Structures are given as C-alpha cells and as structure tokens.
Amino acid sequence: MARLCEEFTLCGLPSGGGGLRAVGSAGPDRVIVTHEDRTVTVYKVSDQKPLGSWTVKQTQKISCPAVYNNLTGEYIVVHDHKVLRIWKDEDVNLEKSFKATLAADIYQIHTLPDTEPLVLFEGGSVRQLDVLLSAPQQEIESVLSKGEVIRWSDVLLEAGSPVILFVTEKDGSFHLCAQKLNPNVCYKFKLDSGDKNVRPLSFVLCSKQEGVILMCLYSSGCIYQMPLSLNRNSTEKEQVLPQSLLLKLPNCETSLDHATILILDETHVAILGVPYSHQCTVKDCLSIWNISFQTLQVWKEFPEGSCGQLWCFCGKLFVPHGKVLTVIPFTCETSSLAAVLGKLKQPDAAVKSVSTVVNWNSMLCGAQSAEPVPTPESKRRLRSRKSQDLNPQPQPLPLDQFLTEIQTSTKETIDQQLKYLLRNLQQSNAQLIIAQIATTLVSRCKAQVKFYPQKALESILKTQMLSYSLCPDLMAVALDEADYFILQLCLQHFPDIPEAVTCACLKLFLSVNDSDLEKIALDLGSVASYVELGQRSSKAEEKMEIVENGFSPVLLEEDSYDGKKTNDPLQADGKFTCPVSLKRAVLLNEILLSTYSEAFLLPRLKDLSVPQVVLFLRYVEYLYAKQCEFISFEIPGDRIPTVNQILDWISLLLDAHFTVLVMATEARGLITHLHKFIRSQAKLCSQLSKIESSLQNLRQLKSQESDVLYSIEVIKII
Template sequence: MARLCEEFTLCGLQAADGVHLRAVNVEPARPGCVLVTREERTVTVYKVSDQKPLGSWTVKQTQKISCPAVYNDQTREYVAVHDHKVLRIWKDEDANLEKAFKATLTADVYRIHTLPKAEPLVLFERGSVRRLDDLLSAPQQELENVLSKDEVIRWSAALLEAGSPLILFVTEKDGVFQLYTQKLNPNDQHEYKLDLGDEMGCPLSFALSLEKECTALMCLYSTGCVYKIQLPSNRDSAEEEWVLPQTLLLKLPGCVDSLISAALLALDETHIAVLGAPQSHQCAVKDSLSIWNTRFQTLQTWKELPEGTSGQLWCYNGKLFIPHGNTLTVIPFTCETSSLAAVLGKLKQPSATVKPLSPVMNWNAMLQDQQTGEPQLAVTINPVESTPSRNLRSRKRQNVSTQSQPSALDLTEIKTGTNEKIDEQLTLLLSNPLETNAQLMIAQIATILVSRCMAQNTFYPQNVLVKLLLTRALSYSLCPDLIAVALDKSDYYLLQLCLQQFPDIPESVLCACLKFFLSTSEADLEKVIVDLGSVASYMELDQSSSKPGQNMEIVENGFSSILVEEESSDAPAEKQAQGSWEFDVKSVCPVGPKKAALLNEILLSSYSDTFLLPPLKDLSAPQVMFFFQYLQYLYMKQCQTVNTVLPGDRIPTVSQVLDWINLLLDAHFMVLVMMSEAHGLLEHFNRFIRSQVRFYSELNKIEGSLQKLHQLQPQNDGLYSIEVIEII
C-alpha cells in the first residue's frame, strides 16, 4: 500500500499572470536540500526539513536562466546556463553571480544532468552530449548535430549503466517520436522509433523506471493510458530503424476527454505517481495527485489540489514536489512492497522470536497514589528479571542511620506533615543516592505538595519546592500546577527556577509569567530573592560609560549615534525632540536588576511562534511599551560590541532579542500605530535598520576590492605598501 503524508509549503512562487505559474524546476542538492530554479532569474537552495533558504542567486534583469541549475556533489558547485549559451559555475560562498565563473559555449544547452559520484553531463539542443570538464577545457569546441532539422527534444534523463553514464532523450518531429541513447565511455549512440498507435494519442509525460536487471521507459498519453517501453539490453548498431514495442501498464479512469497537461513519475517497480488526471469515473477533478499500483492496476491513494497545478512533478528522498497554486508544496509518501496477499489483507508476518513484554507502569496512578490505600512512593521495575516488582516501604527514623540502602520517604508526612517535617524528610532522601526511578519519586512529592498548596491557603513549603526544582528532575508536564501556585503566591524566585529548569512550558503559561513580571513594581522586588545571574555585568557598563572624561564616540558593529541622527535628518523636529521613547546610548537600563533578570528568563525560554502570538496579544498597551523599552535597551547595548554578546551566562543573544521584537510588532502593530507615544519608538527602529543597511552596503562595496588585493601576486622587489580603508 502507498500513503500520502501531511503536506507542507517549501516556498512561494510568483504568478506570471494570475493563472499560469512561471517556470520552476527542482533538483537535488547537498543532503537534505533541493535547488529551486524559479521566476526565470532566481536560483535558491532550500533545506527541506526546515523550509529554510540557505542561499539565493539572481542573474541580471536582462538575462534569463534557460537551463535549470544543478548541484555537482563532486566539486560542491552549482552549475546553470542563462541565455542558452552562457555557463555559470559558483559555490555557496559566492554572493554575486556576476562574479562567478563564466564560459560562453558555441551551441544552445537543453539540460545539464548530474549523477551520484559522477561528472555532470551537458545535453545540447541539437543532441550533442559532453562532459562538463571537457566543455570547461574547450568552451568553443565544435559540436555535431545529431538531430535533423525541426527535430525538438521533449524529455531527457540520465542514469548509470554498468558504471558508465547514459543519457536518454526523446525527440519529436511532425508527430513522430524518437528515443536516443548516448553513452560516452565508450562513445556509443543509438536511435529508436516509438511505436505510436492511432488509439494511443499524444505522449504527455515520460518517466524512467529502474528495474532490477533492465531499464524501462514509461509514457503517459493524452488518452489516460500508461505504457511501458522496454529498452533492449543488446543494441545492434547495424540496425537501421529499431521500433520499440510498448506494453499497456495502466488505463486511468475518467479520461473520456483527452488530457492536456499531466505528469508521471515512477516511485518504485510497482508504484507510479500521476498528476493532473482524475482518479475515478465519477470524479471530474483533474487537479489531483494519485498513486497507482501498476502490478494490480489499483488506486492506492490520492489527494485533491484545489488551487491548481502547472503539470510539473518531482520526487527526491521520499518526497513529492508539486507547484500548487502560488506555492511549491512538498508531500512525503510511503510505498510498501506490493503482493497479492497484501492487497487481500492476507500477508503473514515473518516468524520471529517474541520478546517478553516489560511491565508497564501506570504513571498517573503512581503520581496520585490511587492504586492502594497504603502510602507508597514508587515502583522499581527490572525488565530483565522475571521476579515481581515490590513496593518500597519506608523505615522508622531510628533505623535510618544504620541502613545501607537509600531511604524511602513516608508519604504520610508529605500529605499531612508540617513544612519542617517535610523539609527534614526530603533532606534525608536527597542526602542518599537516589533510586533509578528518582524522577518519578520527585514528581510524586511535588504533585502532592502542590495539591496541598491549592487546597490549603496557609500551606506553602517554599524551601521544599526549591529543593525539588534544584534536583533538575521536574518538568512542566510532570507537575503542571507548580507555576500556577508560584504565580498565586507571587514567588519570583520559584518562577525563575521553573523558567530555567522546565523545557516544556506552554506558550500561554509563558505569557502569563511575562504579564506578571511586567505588572510588578520595582518596590515589590526589593525585598524578594531573585537570582541576578549576570545581569549586573552589562548594567555596570552603563555606570562606567557615564563617568566623566569618557566622551569617545562608539562606532562598532555598524552602530553610531551620529549616523542614526544623519539618517533621521528628514524627520520632523517635534518627533526628534520626543524624549519619552528616544534612545540614548549612555542611558541607564529602564528596569532594575531583578526585573531584568526575570525578563531575561522569558527571553531565553523555548517557544513556537504559532502558539505564542495569540496569548501575546493579551498584553496591555503600557505593558507592551514597557517591554519594548527594555528590548530596545538590550538590543542597543548588544550592538555596541563587535561580538553582539554581552558578558555573562544567562544573557539573551541579539537574535533572541530581535525575535521578541518581531513578535511584539506582529502582535501589537495596529496598537503601536494608533498610539502617539509609540511613534518615536517605531521611528527609531526604522532609522537604526536604515543605518545597518547602509553600513553593510559599504561593506559589500569594498568586498570586491579586498578580493582583488588578495589575488594579487606578491612582488619580489621587497617593496610593500600600507593601505587604510575608512568606512564612512
């Protein structure tokens, strides 16, 4: 059976006229990546798992990529052809395509084919085939014309046959289709005629099927028929005209009218993917993807594509790539080995030694202690031994000093004891080596204590909860109510520990903590305990920068207050005079050290943009402005250093700060636009971005000069020169 998995979007595609998509092509690149040639001018390499572009290159506006780019895994280079004859070769570190290697050929190129661990092959429009290295050594070499006049290539592919590369391409002339095979080592070319019956229609799509011992060509015709063309293994060069017979593999239903645009791909020996054909007689929708079993001629799975397709289909690493609407969609798939028993559901699994199942613990019952009325802490399970598991009972305290094994804890003390008794019992437990199921033990204790805190307002064992957190055995999923209790008790230190220790805090809970920290006044934090961490490290920078005698202007990492003011000379004077949200490099931190440490824990927490944006919109406008003020300060403080990293351990990076700034702008942009006091803040961000763009623009200008200086040959006369490059 075959199955289509959940689809996702790799990238967007621009529509040429609102209906038809521009030409796009997908080729494999380095592991886990694909190379997308689109919009006739752009080449982009994407990491499929992250849907993230790793590099993009564009030719001039007057140029056009006529041959899709490919990746040469032998040299780790990209190869493309623009304007039919101009060959370009570049690497990942090449930023400008105009500065890449260029070679002008003598004939128009149809396609470049790559093979694993083999040299790329270049197929020209007139049928000539050359190795890429041979062309680079002599770009202006004469090329023979294999095809006759008005004969056009419709499809081509490459494969390895007996270790030697083989090029196959299909041509058309006056409705007659020919198949050519070209082998370079040794040089061997053959020509075959495809047997087209009157009832077959016109070929729409070709696909190469690699079977165990032979190679076959599959063809989808406009009548909805899929034929298989077996390539001969022994090719007789003396044969003048060899007509290849075709075998009907599959008749697609619902193709009463002729198909206009469709695509065909061979997934394995028995499964094919068809794009642009109805999957049944009752369904008239042709914009769909279907997978068929050619051995039993059965439909395995299908997927409707309501936004339309361009009739293009690619398959790499178990994923189908389809231009769908204005996006390039990726659909993972799986195909199982086909057999009659599997189709009928009678396939027997191979006999194997059945391993005994390990005992399964009921985690919820053990955490809530619902199995028995006796106080029990945990169950130790040994999956190797067949002896039944035993409950660990607590011993009397007078025997604790003489026991050699780690002591267990009486849950009666946890459920009914005072804070002092619980603290003593926990200290006793943690002083000995913990059991193998220590995480379950600690989670059970924390759950019982939190339940008591929620039921009894006067009960709050803060020291015990801190000790449990410091064991690093808890997580939010093990004790989800702990943060709620800490928020209710206004325990800042416990909240800080939870943010540091829990990797699975939901985004809604994270926003609740952020809202709580922002609404807290500095006076409330004076008497509470908060781990300052390394916050004082960059706040001391403020104090040192305000000392007398330090008037040196900082011009590092592209930031300069003078440059920002120059860029803002066109701003209204009244806006420049606003001091409420205008930033001064020498200003102090807008929050105290304790609140800064708490906000840093929020910035360092893990989150997902999709789930964080909705609860982030619940922040009030004053809270958003206050948080923006701290993010702005932190961002500008980081930009004063070349490394963009402030001293200390738990300090947010510049990327994390920028991500939160973007999140706040996305969640509250309309509110910020409507607030007059926020205009200075938005204007400052705009000016700073313009200054950064100007700085990096100047760097790009001197990049070429530095490369030329690096390529100059050293002179032997012993003379040298010193050049000073000033960034204005």
C-alpha cells in the first residue's frame, strides 16, 4: 500500500509554476532548483531554506537545468545553449566562476553517482564533461537527421558503463536512441503506438533483473512497458520496439494534454495530470497506482493547477503547482493480494502462555503429563468477570448515534461516551472517526456559545490522530475561548498549522496577564529547570567571570556601541533573568518549535505591537543566553527550542519590525545590547577563523626528517 504524508512548501514560484525548469538532487537532503528566468538555488529540504543562490546576467538565459557533480562537489549549468558555468558552494558571483564556450548547442547534462557527467548535444552526440573541457571548441558531429529534435533523455548504468537514452521526434514519428560510450555504439528503435492520433507524453526508465525497461504514458491514458535490448548487433536495421500494455487508466475518455509518470518502486508508479475517477473534474491530480494489481492506492488534487512536472528524490515527491513548489513525502509498502483487497489480517497480540504445574504424583506413577492449573491471575480474571456480570459496564454507542448525541447531550455524558468509544477504537479507520467527532463538537461550539467541552477536546487531541486540516475550526474556537491548554496541545500535535493561526496564538500569549495564566494547568515539561536556574544566583557565582562559548557579560559592557554603559533589564548583577513567567515561557516555546514558511510568516508578524515584539525579543535573547551556558549549545529537556530556531526567530522579528524598533524608546536598550552581543560574537568568529587558517597552514607543511633520536619543535602562531 502507498501513502502520501503531510506536505510542506519548499519555495515560492510565479503563478502557475511555469517559472520552474527542473529540480535535481544535490546530495543528501539537498536539491538544486533551476528557474526559467536566470536563477539557480540550492535548498536544504528538511529546513525548507535556501543554502545558496546564483544568477546569470540579465542578457543571458539558462537553457538547460543545473546539475550537481558529486565527484567534485561542483554545480554545472548551461546558458545561451553553448556556455558552460561551473562553480562551488563558496563561489558567490557566478560571473567569476569557470566558463567554457562549446562549439554546439547542448540539450541536457546528465550525472550518475561516482561517474563523470555526460553532455548530450541537440544533434544527438554525447561527450564526457572532462573531454569537452580539455578542448571546448572541438567539433561535435550530428547523428540526427534534419528536422529531428530530442523530446526526452535519461541516463543509466549498463554493465558498469553509462548509457544515454533519448527520444526524438520528426514529423510525428518517435524514435528511441541508446548511445553507449564504451564502446561507442548507438542503437535506434522506433516507437509505434498503433494509432496516429495517440502521442507519448512521458517516459521513465527502470532497471530490473530481466534488463532495462522503458515505460511510456500515452495521451490515451495507456502505460506501456518496452524491454530494451542493448546487446544486439549494431549493423541490424532499425526495428520497432516491442511494447506491452502495463496499465490502462480508466478515466481518460478524452486525450490528455500533459501528464507525467514516475516509478516509485517495483510495484508503484506516480502519475501527475490525470483525474483519479470519472467524477473528478480536477485533472491536475497526483495519484499512486499499483501496477501489479492495477489498483489506485492514493491521490491528491491540485485545483489551482500544475504544469505537469514531477520529480522524486529520497522518498519525497516535488510538485510545482499554483505559486509554490510542494514537497510530499510518501511511503510504499510491499504489495500483496490480501493488502490490495483490504483483507490483510493484522498479527494478533501475543498471548501469554498458561502456567503449568507438574503433577508429581502422576510422574511417580509413570505418567509424565503436566496439567494446566488456574494461576492467581486467572482467578482474579474470574472474580473480575463475576463482578462485571453483577455490575455491567455501559457499552459504547455506535458512531452515528454518538454523533447525534453530541448535538443535545451534556458535556459529562459526552465525556463518558467518548471515553468508551476511544477505548474500543479500531486502528483501521481511527483517524476518520476522530475527525468526525472533533468536527461535530466544534460545530456545536460555534452554534452554542455556552457549550465548550474542554475535556472531550483534550481527549481527542491526546490521541495524536488529528491535524489542523482535518478540523480547521478547532483552533479558532480555542482562540475565542482563550483556552491555552488546548492551544498548547494543538501546537504540539498539529504539523500543518497555517502561519496566520500561529501568529494569532503568539499575539494571545504575549497579551495575556500572568495572573490569568497562574490559574491555568499547562504541561510545563522541563522549562522550569532552566527558568529557575536563570533566576537564582549565588554570591559565589556573581564574583566569577563566565566566559563560555564566546559569551561574556563583562565583554558586552566593555565593548559598547556608543562608549556608554547601558542598564539592560535582562541582566541583574551580570546574570540573565527570564523576562516572562514560567507558564508564558512554556507557551512561547511552542511557538518557537512550530513549523512555518518564512514567506508567509513574515507579513503576519507585522501585526504585533511594539511592546509585544520587545517582550518576545527579550525572551528569545534570554533563551540564547541560556543556550550559551551549555557547551553543547542545547538546553537539556524536551520541547526546548534549538539555537538555530532561536536565531531564526530573532531574525524574523527584526526583519518585520526593524524600523519601528529603532524609533521606539523602550526597545533602544534591547537593540543596543543585541548589537554589542553580535559584535562580540563576530570577534570570536574572526579569531576562530584565524586559528583555523593557521592550523590549515600547519597541516600543509611537510614533516622534516631528523637524524637525531629526540627533538623538540616549537611552533608559534602569530
């Protein structure tokens, strides 16, 4: 079975996704995105942040997607069809990087792990990159006929040697060419669908034990597989490539305009651009099919439209649609007929073996048998069963009846029935049932102002089977009720909270009075440990100068921005104190740990007032100071923000309110202190860089042989 996991946005795109040329792999957890205009950007997928971006001149245009060479750690891109650019991560300006102008137009550059990149020219010739760079202006012959153009290409390893395969079109006729380099042999096959009105839309290669297989999705909705024979005699005449029908999509009465197919594993394929059912009006749909049993496993609609592009790297699908590039993790389990038909039995829970007591009398008489006798545990079960017969427990209501009871019953009755229902909940459809119950409860909360079943909502959230998208109104109701505990649970368990709702929670947490929070029960976790540590200081500690990880309060006072000492409210006798109460710190930590996209979060942060921003900035500054007290740069405990998360939020707050904070009187001391702190950290990094350079120079020095048995060498670092 296949399953699509929770999606997230990697980056923004122009409307319709048309501004994206390709997405390629750039190492573990990294992708390289080539835009249609002039830009190449490398992203770290897990952090959803760019690691570097490079742009060609305004008069230039990228003509084929950028690729990553894992042998050299370099990026390669082609602009204006003939100009190669090669650079590394540390190169800032693309114009100053390596440049080579070739003699023919390039169609595509292909890379394979631990092999030299291959360059496919528009004329059909193939060259290794190092061969081209040794003589960029070497003559490139054309192996294609006049008017024949390449529509698709890919590369694979066959018997340890790379082979480039590409599909060409001329006058509506399609051919497949396989170009080997060692030895230099080119095979050509004809693709024939049997119908002139049907044309191929997407190709994909896969290697199996029986050989190389080419799969093709046609405009009729048929997927054909074609085995390739790459060992035949090159003098043979051109032959039609044999093909067999692999899957017929049942919902393609009309010809498809654009669609893409990808192979996920041996039995699953992903298809983008085909409706998943006859009733579906949205054609831009992502679906996963089981080709062994020809069944639809899962689907996802894109009503805003897509451009028919789809990529897959490291168990994640990359789909440009609307104005964003979306990443969708997926899982594919081993298929079986029972699983496809929904008859796969779950393994039963382990049954405890019955204790046996040896009957010594029987053994003495020669009968070596052991009779099971009731154990104390079984006796207790019998007694409990008798008591249950005398006092029978109420049975849980059926789901339909329970949903009806929610509309009129009291909160106590709902809590009791919900407890029985959750106890007997089956795992097969548990998430759907939880979503239905939560939606019904929230609908009654919105209809009846005085009705708010906090215990029931708490029980539902603690199952960890609910997400924001399954019940979007739950957090809105909790915000109206100012239920901080429910909001805390939502922030902990919901991975898909919109940035607008996150900022609404942040605004509520910053505006509430500490006296109101004292009456509320929250999950404090391990926050109390470091907050109390920051508020306690002994006289012995006050006399000591703390210099850890480059942080020193004395240094901050000496290295002042304007030469004057400022009294920072965060400091008391050289020690940082927490500017917020314990429970407010718990809630603010949930905000810092929440997932977000910077493009959507930054405009929402501008709704915060200056006092709220100053208070939040003081708290995150306090957190960073506490992080610096630990050598590992991590406060021990659960639900504690990391250093990177803290610094990201400081940057976000300053970007959203920098002009206002500079003008605000109450923020002047905070901004000055942050400035001094950054200067001290910059000095520390500068000194560390000098030490690093010196150590690198020492490493490059060759060790001199000495004839003496013992010697002392003194190295002085200036």
